[in-house]
Amino acid sequence: MASPAPQSGILLVDKPQGITSHDVVARARRALGTRKVGHAGTLDPMATGLLVLGVGASTRLLTYVVGLGKEYHATVRLGATTVSDDADGEIVSWADTVDPATDAAIDAAFAAQVGDIQQVPSAVSAIKVNGQRAYARVRAGEDVELAPRSVTIESITRTADPRRLEVEGHGVVDVDIVVRCSSGTYIRAIARDAGEALGVGGHLTALRRTAIGPFAVAEAVDGTTLSAETPELLGATETAERLFPVVRLDADGAVALGQGKRIPVEHADTAGPVAAVSGDGRLVGLVRVDKGIARTLVNFPADQTGA
Incomplete structure (x- = not known):
């Protein structure tokens, strides 16, 4: 039997007062059973509110969250x-x-x-x-x-x-x-x-931090009970669709892009990243589009993104 795909996604946490952001990361690691948990910026112990954590391959998305308003x-x-x-x-x-x-x-x-x-x-x-x-x-x-x-x-x-x-x-x-x-x-x-x-x-x-870019604290799990239950992750695809424009790929395009090839796409040229999503809803990668050709910036292999 094939081993299950590793967990990957974004975890939104409402940090309680009196603990550090690194304490929250430690709780998330215990709850999810993985050490591959990163954060997109911290809060002081006195502060409460939204922390954005990345899990597994989705830690690659945190670079694009750090600088959001x-x-x-x-x-x-x-x-x-x-x-x-x-x-x-x-x-x-x-x-x-x-x-x-x-x-x-x-x-x-x-x-x-x-x-x-x-x-x-x-x-x-x-x-x-x-x-x-x-x-x-x-x-x-x-x-x-x-x-x-x-x-x-x-x-x-x-x-x-x-x-x-x-x-x-x-x-x-x-x-x-x-x-x-x-x-x-x-x-x-x-x-x-x-x-x-x-x-x-x-x-x-x-x-109290109430929002980071498109993410709101109202969506977050309670940090006080984080280590006592398995929290639900926001998938890599949904996260990328909130952060970037999207280009849809057919099956051949998804395979070719996953192999590192440059492929033609129907999308306007962009200076920033575009989320390349396969027909079955999987985030294949982040690309830059120049003259109708997509070039991979960040790759998300199928066996690393989870469900």
């Missing part, structure tokens, strides 16, 4: 700064007053960050400085200054009236926002920079 729901606390720009870090300072943080001023502080901007990442981050993670240098007592990076923030939308409250005897303002942004954007930095613009300081108290 993202959506976050967040709560920013104005009036206090922390060493990490979020609630996991020690409080560095409190504002004497949050009077400058009027509703109009708050909206203006966030609006100033919308567009193509140069954003300085949070010092407590995984970015390497001279071969060492920035967060490790900060924890060792060093002052770390990171270079600004180009990011695109599509929108920052306030979803409720700012809430004025008292924390540890200090007045603060909590603001709920939805951020749509490019990959590489630090939501903690948005909170920090809004606080700086208002002259009161700011940090992040809650963060």
